[in-house]
Structures are given as structure tokens and as C-alpha cells.
Amino acid sequence: MTSTRSSRDERKNGALRKVFWWQLRNNRVFAVFFGLWTMISMPTVTLSAILGNQAYYTDMTNWEGYTAESVAQLYGQAVYYNLLAFLRSGVFLVLMLYLVVYCCNSFGYMHTRRSVDLFHALPIRRRPLLLGGYVAGLLTAILPMAVGFGLCQAVCAAYSVSLPNAARSLWALFGCCALMTFACLTFMLFFLVTAGTLLDAAVSLTATAVGWPLLWDVLNTTMKEFLPGYVSVIPSAFYTALCPFGAFYQLFSTNYTILTGLYYADGSAITAELPGLGLGSILWWVLFTVALLLVTVWYYGRRRSEHAENSFCAPVLRGAVRFLLSVAVGLGLANILGDMTDSNKVYFISVLVGSLGTYILIQLIWARGFRKFWRAIPAYLLTLAACTGFLYCLYTGGLGYVTRVPDVDNVVSVTFSLPDMAGDTSKECYLASHGVGALDVTYGDYNWGYFMVEFTDDDEQSTVLSLHQAILEKFPGPYLPYGDGVSQYSTVSIEVTYTLANGSTLTRTYYVPLYEDDEEIFSCIAAVQKCDTFQLYDTFYSMNADDLNGVYVSQYTSEYDYDASNYELTDEEKEQVWSTFLEELNSDDFSYDEGRDEYIIETDSEYDEDYEELESLAGERSYYISMNDLKYDDLNAEQQALLVRLLGEADAATAEVYSYGFTVPECCEKTRALMDELTEEYGDYYWYDEDSGEYVTAIPTEDETDPADSGAADSSTDPADGSVPVEEGDAVVTTIDPADVSAVG
Numbered sequence: 001m002t003s004t005r006s007s008r009d010e011r012k013n014g015a016l017r018k019v020f021w022w023q024l025r026n027n028r029v030f031a032v033f034f035g036l037w038t039m040i041s042m043p044t045v046t047l048s049a050i051l052g053n054q055a056y057y058t059d060m061t062n063w064e065g066y067t068a069e070s071v072a073q074l075y076g077q078a079v080y081y082n083l084l085a086f087l088r089s090g091v092f093l094v095l096m097l098y099l100v101v102y103c104c105n106s107f108g109y110m111h112t113r114r115s116v117d118l119f120h121a122l123p124i125r126r127r128p129l130l131l132g133g134y135v136a137g138l139l140t141a142i143l144p145m146a147v148g149f150g151l152c153q154a155v156c157a158a159y160s161v162s163l164p165n166a167a168r169s170l171w172a173l174f175g176c177c178a179l180m181t182f183a184c185l186t187f188m189l190f191f192l193v194t195a196g197t198l199l200d201a202a203v204s205l206t207a208t209a210v211g212w213p214l215l216w217d218v219l220n221t222t223m224k225e226f227l228p229g230y231v232s233v234i235p236s237a238f239y240t241a242l243c244p245f246g247a248f249y250q251l252f253s254t255n256y257t258i259l260t261g262l263y264y265a266d267g268s269a270i271t272a273e274l275p276g277l278g279l280g281s282i283l284w285w286v287l288f289t290v291a292l293l294l295v296t297v298w299y300y301g302r303r304r305s306e307h308a309e310n311s312f313c314a315p316v317l318r319g320a321v322r323f324l325l326s327v328a329v330g331l332g333l334a335n336i337l338g339d340m341t342d343s344n345k346v347y348f349i350s351v352l353v354g355s356l357g358t359y360i361l362i363q364l365i366w367a368r369g370f371r372k373f374w375r376a377i378p379a380y381l382l383t384l385a386a387c388t389g390f391l392y393c394l395y396t397g398g399l400g401y402v403t404r405v406p407d408v409d410n411v412v413s414v415t416f417s418l419p420d421m422a423g424d425t426s427k428e429c430y431l432a433s434h435g436v437g438a439l440d441v442t443y444g445d446y447n448w449g450y451f452m453v454e455f456t457d458d459d460e461q462s463t464v465l466s467l468h469q470a471i472l473e474k475f476p477g478p479y480l481p482y483g484d485g486v487s488q489y490s491t492v493s494i495e496v497t498y499t500l501a502n503g504s505t506l507t508r509t510y511y512v513p514l515y516e517d518d519e520e521i522f523s524c525i526a527a528v529q530k531c532d533t534f535q536l537y538d539t540f541y542s543m544n545a546d547d548l549n550g551v552y553v554s555q556y557t558s559e560y561d562y563d564a565s566n567y568e569l570t571d572e573e574k575e576q577v578w579s580t581f582l583e584e585l586n587s588d589d590f591s592y593d594e595g596r597d598e599y600i601i602e603t604d605s606e607y608d609e610d611y612e613e614l615e616s617l618a619g620e621r622s623y624y625i626s627m628n629d630l631k632y633d634d635l636n637a638e639q640q641a642l643l644v645r646l647l648g649e650a651d652a653a654t655a656e657v658y659s660y661g662f663t664v665p666e667c668c669e670k671t672r673a674l675m676d677e678l679t680e681e682y683g684d685y686y687w688y689d690e691d692s693g694e695y696v697t698a699i700p701t702e703d704e705t706d707p708a709d710s711g712a713a714d715s716s717t718d719p720a721d722g723s724v725p726v727e728e729g730d731a732v733v734t735t736i737d738p739a740d741v742s743a744v745g
Contacts, residue, residue: 015124019132023106027140030105034098035144038091042083042148045090046155049082054159076162080169083152087177088252091148095141095181096245102140103188104198106133111197116308126301130193134293138185142178149174176251176277183244183289190296194314196307203365207321213239213246215328219390222331225338225481226394227402228472229508237281244285251277319379322362326383330355335481342482351387359383395478402475405468406506412499414455414464416528419492422592423526427585430592430665431538432529438537439643440658443651451646452495453537460531467524468496471510474521486513536642539627539659542635545571545578547659549626551675553683564683567626577674581625584668592665623664623672630657 024031056062057075066074107130109115119129149170156163163169188205195201216239224230240247277285299314333354338347359380397403417438422429441449455461471494491511498506514521528534535541550567569577584590632640632655643652664671686697 016128016132016135019124019128020136023133023136024140027102027105027136030098030101031140034094035140035147037094038144038148039151041086041090042145043151043155045086046079046083046152049079050155050159050161053078072162073164076156077164079156079161080163084252087173088249091145092249092252095145096184099137099141099181099185099188102137103185103192106137107189107192108198110192110303111195111201111308113305113308116305120305127297130189130297130300134185134189138182141181141185145177145181146174173251176282177248179277179282179285179289180244180248180251183285184248186289186293186296187244190292193296193300193303194317196310200366203362204317204321207325207362209243209245211321211325211328212242214332215324218328218332218335221335222391222481223394223398225335226391226479227398228475228479229402229510230398231507231509237284241284241288244289247281247285318366322359322376322379323383323386325362326355326358326380327387329358330387338482344480344483347482348391351391352384355383355387356380395480397477397479402477402479403472404506405465405472406498406500408458408462408465410501411461411465412456412501414461414499415452415497416455416464416534417452417493417495418525418528419494421492421525423522423524423529425591425593426526426530427590427592428530428535429526430585430590431540432534433592434540434660434662439539439639439646440660441643441647441655442658443647443655449647451537452497453534455531455533457531457533460533463524463527463531464496467494467521467528468508470521470524471512474512474518475510536638539630539635539639539657540662542630542639543627543659545575547628547630547634548574548578549628549661551577551678552624552626553621553675553679554624555621560685560687562621562683562685564679566679566682569678573678577625577671577678580674581662581664581668581671584671589667591667593667621672623675624661625664625675626661627659629659631655632657 053075057071057078060066060068060071063071109119120126122129153163153170187209191201191205191208192198195204216234220232220234224232240250330351331354334347334350337350338344359376363376393399418432420433422433438453439449439451441451443449455464491513493509493511495509496507500506512521548569550565550569552565553562554564555562632643632653635643635657640652643655643657646652647655664675666672684697
């Protein structure tokens with residue numbers, strides 16, 4: 001029956017207060033346990049972090065070049081991050097357990113007919129009966145955390161430890177924790193009110209909390225499998241929009257960088273990473289929680305006592321949860337099995353089997369059998385129709401997603417990243433294949449940046465658009481996720497981002513299989529690599545002989561490895577190597593013909609096997625010139641201006657640019673011969689002796705020649721174990737640890 005009488009205590013909110021105190025007494029054991037755990041463990045962990053790091057951060061001999069103020073700031077950050085780790089692994093888990101136990105103990109009466117009749121027969125209206133227990137649970141969860149945060153601040157103050165951004169960071173974090181506790185408790189209460197049994201409530205709550213983020217992850221993966229160039233269009237906030245537990249956990253993992261106003265001794269700014277929620281997330285969780293609480297109170301006021309032990313309470317909610325899980329499991333299973341078999345037939349069968357199996361399983365749990373199962377068939381057909389419509393949309397190109405290319409007149413700038421391969425045999429493409437056409441920059445103490453090439457010139461943007469169009473021709477529709485016969489090991493990555501006139505961006509990332517007859521796309525890649533802007537990002541144009549670090553020569557065959565390097569070159573030798581290399585690099589005869597070897601696939605080949613090393617490269621020597629990193633002052637005027645535009649003047653002045661070395665191609669015969677001469681006395685030959693199970697090295701004597709011309713690789717080589725005999729007197733034979741071999745493969 002439904003009670004309509006109010007409490008005999010006619011004072012305002014008197015009934016709510018009585019229920020509140022009664023629920024506190026009823027749950028005092030659980031509340032005391034959680035409160036003591038939180039109030040004791042949080043300051044204890046903070047104190048342990050302070051004492052454990054005190055010796056390290058107070059000894060200034062460990063911090064040469066830092067001011068005492070900056071070290072104190074780093075000390076506070078270390079203590080703060082220790083507390084965050086404990087909140088994530090300790091307090092959060094215990095809090096969730098407490099909320100589950102509290103809700104079951106306080107509101108479990110709704111799921112047993114005898115108890116619900118008793119509670120609803122009490123002279124108390126439904127609203128105070130529900131909200132009294134709700135407020136008691138909320139306060140017993142939040143107040144211990146408030147005390148714990150206060151004690152943590154007191155401990156830090158006692159030891160003069162300054163937390164990031166003063167004390168506001170702790171109380172901002174507490175505010176976020178309180179908000180998410182509010183959301184989690186309301187979320188649990190909603191399912192308890194709308195379910196007929198505790199089992200149904202647990203299934204619905206778990207299915208929503210797990211199925212919602214799973215659904216978005218599966219949808220994102222499905223679109224990536226179908227649509228060439230797809231870059232996630234699903235905001236990360238969607239994954240936890242209906243899952244406060246996941247958002248609560250991410251609270252301790254999501255960082256927001258803020259300036260502290262402090263600086264290191266070298267003038268670079270100190271930053272502190274503080275976890276928290278953005279303004280949009282705070283507004284969402286406030287509105288979501290308040291709306292959910294209002295719906296819960298409204299539904300409880302109309303909930304019949306007969307709904308207890310009834311498996312068909314709130315059928316609309318059940319249908320939504322069932323749809324959510326069926327779609328997520330169906331598409332997820334299809335992605336797994338389709339990827340394993342590389343078969344579209346298996347993929348679509350898996351969608352059908354996975355969604356239907358999940359639908360039947362949930363119906364069996366809720367209906368306790370096949371009773372009235374036929375009534376659920378139309379709902380499943382609706383679920384299957386939704387999956388079919390979604391997949392057909394992807395099959396036809398995602399409503400124009402694949403073929404969408406902006407008009408050059410609407411493009412403000414284009415950011416592009418090409419694979420480290422040459423478009424043709426020219427010098428510009430050779431340099432682009434080594435420097436990848438981008439600056440790799442380190443600046444300050446914590447930050448490093450890899451900058452993609454940005455084109456703002458209209459002609460260069462048209463060149464990029466031509467390459468984009470050429471790439472799209474390699475992906476004609478209709479679009480299917482599997483069965484193209486191309487291995488992931490045989491593709492290269494090409495990424496492009498357009499900034500449009502209306503302020504929006506369009507980003508695509510392509511994994512392109514390149515074949516022997518793809519001259520058109522290679523020509524388009526070469527055209528992009530030869531653009532002045534692309535070349536500007538390569539540090540080669542700021543290098544000279546003084547930046548040369550050393551030379552390295554290696555060779556790998558099935559019989560032995562050769563390793564020779566010289567990083568002790570004199571200034572004269574550096575100048576000789578660099579000038580010889582530049583002479584051949586700038587000559588009309590320069591022809592770089594090694595850049596495509598690792599990427600080109602035969603047109604008629606099916607890549608069913610994993611990537612195999614090209615046999616054509618075995619036995620050839622590899623020549624490498626190592627270069628030093630460059631400081632800002634080492635760059636030419638154009639590249640300095642580029643760095644200032646990318647970083648700003650302050651960071652650019654302290655920037656260090658990583659310098660890629662150069663693999664010397666075969667056409668640079670003079671440079672290779674000079675490198676052989678400079679490394680000849682430092683070369684070692686290695687091979688693996690299967691009898692001893694160890695690597696063996698022969699240190700060449702003055703008159704020793706290449707093993708290919710000596711007994712090290714002659715017909716006397718034992719074909720059974722692949723080891724190479726060494727003639728006594730020609731070399732000194734030693735055994736080395738495999739970990740010490742610096743060039744294998």
C-alpha cells in the first residue's frame with residue numbers, strides 16, 4: 001500500500017531529520033570505519049611522503065643550478081603527487097565500497113515485499129523517507145574527506161612544505177571529490193529505486209557504468225576500421241558522461257598545467273600539474289546529478305510497493321540498458337574476431353551473434369527464464385536495425401567523411417607529417433627522409449616538442465591538397481574493415497590537419513600501402529618534400545663541420561657482423577668528411593635510391609606474412625654520419641624566426657634542437673671511402689658460435705682484410721652451425737657477452 005500520512009512531528013523538516021538520525025545510527029559501524037580510515041590514512045600518507053623526501057629535497061648539493069625556492073616548490077609537488085596516488089588507489093576504492101554497502105543497507109527495503117510494506121506504512125511521506133537516508137550517506141562520505149584534507153594541510157604547514165598553488169589545490173581537489181561523491185551516490189540510488197530486486201539494480205548499474213564507456217570505445221574503433229583517414233571525433237568526456245565512477249577515478253589522473261609564478265635559476269618557469277575538473281565537466285556533473293536526483297525522488301513517490309521482487313520495474317530503463325550492452329558487445333566481438341581472421345564475413349556474423357547472445361542473456365537474468373521472451377523480439381529487431389544502419393553509413397563513406405577535402409580558398413594553414421622516406425632520388429627528398437621534415441626541440445626542464453610542418457603559402461597548400469587527393473584514390477569505396485590483404489607492417493603513416501577560415505580544423509591520418517607502380521603518389525610526396533617550408537624544418541641547412549660528432553660503419557650478413565666507429569675525429573678530419581659529403585650531395589650526379597626499399601610492395605603480392613627483412617640489403621655496408629644537437633644560436637636566421645614563431649621568444653632562446661644524422665647513400669663513394677679509412681683501425685667482426693652459445697669477436701690485425709676475402713667467410717665455414725673459423729695468427733679471438741654487441745641486424 002502507499003502511505004500518505006506525514007510524521008507526527010509537525011515541525012518543518014522534522015520527518016527528514018528523524019530519518020537522517022535513524023539512518024546514521026543504523027549505519028554507524030560502516031560510517032565510523034570509513035571515517036577513521038580516511039581521516040587517519042590521508043595525513044599519514046602525507047607525513048610519510050614529507051619525511052621520505054625530506055633528505056633529498058633539503059640537501060642543496062642535489063640541486064646544483066636551482067634556487068632554494070624552486071626546490072621547495074618541487075618538494076611540495078612530490079608530496080602532492082604521493083597524496084594523489086593514494087587517493088586513487090586507497091580512498092577512492094574504500095569510498096566506493098562504503099557507498100555500495102550503505103545503499104544496500106539503507107535502501108534495500110525497497111526490494112523485499114514485507115519490508116517495503118512496513119516502511120511505506122510508517123507515518124512518513126515518501127520524500128523525507130528517501131532523502132533522509134540519502135543526506136546521511138552523503139555527509140558521512142564527504143565530511144571525513146574534508147577532515148582528511150584539512151589534516152593533510154596541517155601536516156604540510158607543520159613541516160613548512162608548500163603544496164602547488166598554495167593550499168587552494170587541496171581544497172579544489174576536495175571540492176571535485178565532493179561533487180563526484182554526490183554524483184556516484186545519486187547514480188546508485190537511481191538504480192535502486194527503479195529496480196525491483198537488488199540483482200536487477202546491480203546488473204543495471206554495472207551494465208551502464210561499464211557498457212557506456214565500452215560503447216563509445218567500440219564505436220570509435222569501428223569507425224577507425226571502416227573509414228580511411230579516420231581520427232577520433234568522439235570527445236573524451238563522452239566516455240564517462242554517464243559513468244561517474246570512471247570520471248571520479250580520472251579525477252586523480254587528469255592533469256591541468258598552471259603557472260606557479262616561480263622560476264628556475266636559468267630563468268625558465270616552473271609549472272605545476274594539478275588534477276581537477278574543467279568548468280564544462282563541473283557544470284555537466286552538477287546538472288546531471290541534480291536532474292537525476294529529481295527524477296529519482298519523483299519516481300520513488302510513484303513507485304508501487306508491489307514492484308518489490310518484480311523483475312519488470314521501469315521497463316523503459318531496462319530497454320535502454322539492454323540496447324546499450326547489446327550494441328557494445330556485438331560490435332566489440334566483431335572487432336576482435338574480424339581482426340583475428342581478417343574476414344568481413346566473420347565480422348558481420350559476429351555482430352549478429354554477439355548482439356543476439358547479449359540480448360538473450362540479459363533477458364534471462366531479468367525475466368528468470370524465457371517467460372514473455374517473445375515480447376522482447378521487436379526491441380531486438382530495433383537494436384539490430386540500429387547496428388545495420390550505422391554499419392551501412394560507414395560502408396558508404398561515413399556521410400562523406402572519407403572524401404571530404406577542403407577547398408584551398410577556405411584553408412588558412414595546413415599542418416603535415418610525412419613518413420621518413422624519399423619521394424624521389426633528389427637531395428631535398430633525401431634530406432626529408434632523414435630529418436622527417438620537422439624540428440625536434442627540447443626547451444626548459446620538463447617540455448619537449450616535435451613540430452609538424454605548417455604550410456601557409458597558397459601554392460604549397462595546393463601541393464599538399466594534390467597529395468591528399470592522390471591518397472584518396474588508393475581508398476575507393478565501398479568501405480569494409482577487413483580483407484584487403486595488406487599487413488600493418490607494409491604501410492606508412494601520413495597525417496594532415498587543415499585549419500579552415502571559419503576556425504574549425506579537419507584532421508586525417510592515413511596508413512597507406514605503397515606499391516611499385518605508385519609513381520603518382522611518390523611524385524606528390526616528392527613535391528611536398530621539396531617545398532621551401534618543408535625544407536626549412538630540416539636542421540641540415542644550419543649545420544657545418546663543427547657540428548659533426550663522429551662516423552659509424554656497420555655490416556650485417558648471415559655469417560658475421562662488422563662494427564666500426566670513430567667519435568674522436570680531429571677538426572681537420574671533420575672538415576674533410578663534411579666537405580666531401582657536401583660536394584657529393586650537391587653534385588648533379590647525386591642519386592639517393594635507398595629510401596623506398598623498406599616500404600615498396602610488389603603490386604601482385606598478398607601480405608599474409610609478417611614483415612620480413614629484405615635480403616637485398618644483407619651484406620651491404622651501412623655508413624652513418626652522427627651530428628651534434630644545435631642550440632638556438634647555431635640556427636640560421638630563417639630557422640631562428642621559425643622557432644620563435646613556434647615557441648615564443650623566451651622558450652626559443654633556451655631551445656635545443658635534436659639533429660638527425662645522415663646515412664650516406666651509395667652514390668657518395670668518396671665519402672664512404674673516407675669513412676672506411678677513418679674507422680679502419682677501430683673495426684671489429686662478430687659472429688655467433690653455436691657450439692659455445694656465445695658471440696665471438698676477432699680483433700683485426702694490421703694486415704687483416706674483410707672476412708669476405710679471408711678465411712672468416714670462405715668455403716671452410718661450417719654450414720651446420722653458421723660459425724666462422726678464425727685462422728690463428730690473423731686475429732685475436734675472444735668471447736664476449738651478447739649484450740655488449742652493438743650492431744646486430
